[in-house]
Amino acid sequence: MHADLLLHPSWILPVDPTDSVLIEHSLAIADGRILALLPSAEAREQIEAERELDLPGHVLIPGLVNAHTHAPMTLMRGLADDLPLMTWLNEHIWPAERRWVDPDFVLAGTRLASLEMLRGGVTCFNDMYFFPAVTAQAVAEAGQRGVIGMIVLDFPSRFAESAEEYVARGLQLHDQYRDHPLIRIAFAPHSPYAVSDEPLARVRTLADELDVPIHVHLHETHDEVVQSLEAHGERPFARFDRLGLVGPGLVAIHMTQLEDGEIARLAETGANVVHCPESNLKLASGFCPVARLLEAGVNVAIGTDGAASNNDLNLLGEMRTAALLAKGVARSASAMPAAAALRMATLNGARAFGLDGEIGSLEPGKAADVVAVDLGDSHTQPIYNPVSQLVYAAGRHQVRQVWVAGRQLIRDGQPLTLDAAAVIAEARVWAERIAAGEGRVLGRG
Numbered sequence: 368m369h370a371d372l373l374l375h376p377s378w379i380l381p382v383d384p385t386d387s388v389l390i391e392h393s394l395a396i397a398d399g400r401i402l403a404l405l406p407s408a409e410a411r412e413q414i415e416a417e418r419e420l421d422l423p424g425h426v427l428i429p430g431l432v433n434a435h436t437h438a439p440m441t442l443m444r445g446l447a448d449d450l451p452l453m454t455w456l457n458e459h460i461w462p463a464e465r466r467w468v469d470p471d472f473v474l475a476g477t478r479l480a481s482l483e484m485l486r487g488g489v490t491c492f493n494d495m496y497f498f499p500a501v502t503a504q505a506v507a508e509a510g511q512r513g514v515i516g517m518i519v520l521d522f523p524s525r526f527a528e529s530a531e532e533y534v535a536r537g538l539q540l541h542d543q544y545r546d547h548p549l550i551r552i553a554f555a556p557h558s559p560y561a562v563s564d565e566p567l568a569r570v571r572t573l574a575d576e577l578d579v580p581i582h583v584h585l586h587e588t589h590d591e592v593v594q595s596l597e598a599h600g601e602r603p604f605a606r607f608d609r610l611g612l613v614g615p616g617l618v619a620i621h622m623t624q625l626e627d628g629e630i631a632r633l634a635e636t637g638a639n640v641v642h643c644p645e646s647n648l649k650l651a652s653g654f655c656p657v658a659r660l661l662e663a664g665v666n667v668a669i670g671t672d673g674a675a676s677n678n679d680l681n682l683l684g685e686m687r688t689a690a691l692l693a694k695g696v697a698r699s700a701s702a703m704p705a706a707a708a709l710r711m712a713t714l715n716g717a718r719a720f721g722l723d724g725e726i727g728s729l730e731p732g733k734a735a736d737v738v739a740v741d742l743g744d745s746h747t748q749p750i751y752n753p754v755s756q757l758v759y760a761a762g763r764h765q766v767r768q769v770w771v772a773g774r775q776l777i778r779d780g781q782p783l784t785l786d787a788a789a790v791i792a793e794a795r796v797w798a799e800r801i802a803a804g805e806g807r808v809l810g811r812g
């Protein structure tokens with residue numbers, strides 16, 4: 368057999384149905400896809416590779432999938448902290464976005480986000496933000512994978528005047544990326560409180576026609592549910608169900624407020640939930656009942672949310688928070704084992720966007736989105752169990768090598784497709800502009 372690249376790590380966590388831990392196995396890549404996983408002794412004998420890479424002390428995992436973020440908001444990291452959701456949004460973030468967000472902001476912010484995520488082993492992310500064509504362009508240029516949202520809101524922004532215009536601009540984006548190998552387009556109506564029934568019904572019809580997922584903030588806080596009961600006489604999830612939006616294409620972000628009947632309905636319709644534990648904790652939004660959702664058979668993925676409410680895009684850290692929080696919420700130490708957290712951050716994320724045939728696990732035939740994490744650091748020693756070390760002890764600086772579709776994007780921790788110094792300098796220019804406009808003082812950092 369001929370391969371372009373043959374990797375020899377100490378462990379491979381393929382994220383297969385039995386949560387295997389492969390020791391002394393190798394992974395072969397050819398034409399951007401995984402060719403084989405096999406014992407290293409056999410691989411060295413049977414596979415003729417253009418390049419071989421010994422990775423002693425490293426664990427290979429599938430590329431991480433950040434299932435919900437707002438990439439350009441890296442430029443608003445730390446702009447407004449320690450506030451509840453609606454104060455944070457209405458009094459700080461939305462006014463700042465009205466003032467600052469334009470295509471250049473989105474380009475600089477997405478590049479900063481891509482750099483952060485790639486260095487942390489995130490090979491694919493699902494995004495919702497203004498000027499999504501600019502996000503898509505930046506992600507494609509970085510060689511990363513992205514699911515980019517056709518956003519819909521009732522209110523105007525610099526991007527669009529009306530719900531109809533948001534939809535029209537989204538459809539143009541969908542056309543533009545119809546055949547792109549790395550970019551997928553999904554609908555992303557913001558939330559039940561920012562999008563009215565008519566555009567939601569249109570989104571549902573178009574999503575069915577185009578066969579794309581619908582990604583939405585849903586049941587993020589208790590106040591959202593109360594407000595919906597006052598305005599519509601029903602809970603937001605019931606309203607979405609009435610409008611025909613609840614099904615396998617629904618990707619519901621947050622879901623901190625759930626009744627038993629709603630969990631059953633999510634399970635029976637095959638809808639997906641994205642858990643954003645750190646954003647929910649920081650905004651004090653509530654706790655997603657992840658263990659109950661998993662037990663009911665709901666597909667649950669993990670997202671960071673934006674860098675203005677987290678405040679990082681560290682999915683390795685998010686897995687740890689998700690696993691620890693699930694145990695606390697369920698009062699059960701086995702509520703989310705380490706392997707379940709890894710599955711949620713990889714295969715479940717892929718599945719939420721219909722990408723599980725292509726990415727999310729290390730299987731022959733799938734795209735070679737692969738991450739090597741060095742567990743040789745003092746704080747991940749000794750290694751009784753690499754899954755445990757990865758989820759409970761490792762830091763993202765231990766991500767050393769990253770490939771997307773077989774192309775290396777991070778080598779020895781350094782980006783190959785992004786100029787880190789230029790990306791940081793560009794972000795700094797934006798920070799100076801925003802700080803000056805908002806009457807804030809920046810240090811030299």
Ligand SMILES: CSC[C@H]1O[C@@H](n2cnc3c(O)ncnc32)[C@H](O)[C@@H]1O
Nearest residue numbers: 437460495496497518557584672673
């Ligand atoms: C339509 S562009 C995305 C929009 O969402 C805002 N946003 C960021 N984080 C959250 C969150 O946790 N809940 C609701 N809305 C959020 C972002 O600032 C953009 O305006």
Ligand SMILES: [Zn+2]
Nearest residue numbers: 435584672673
């Ligand atoms: Zn969000």
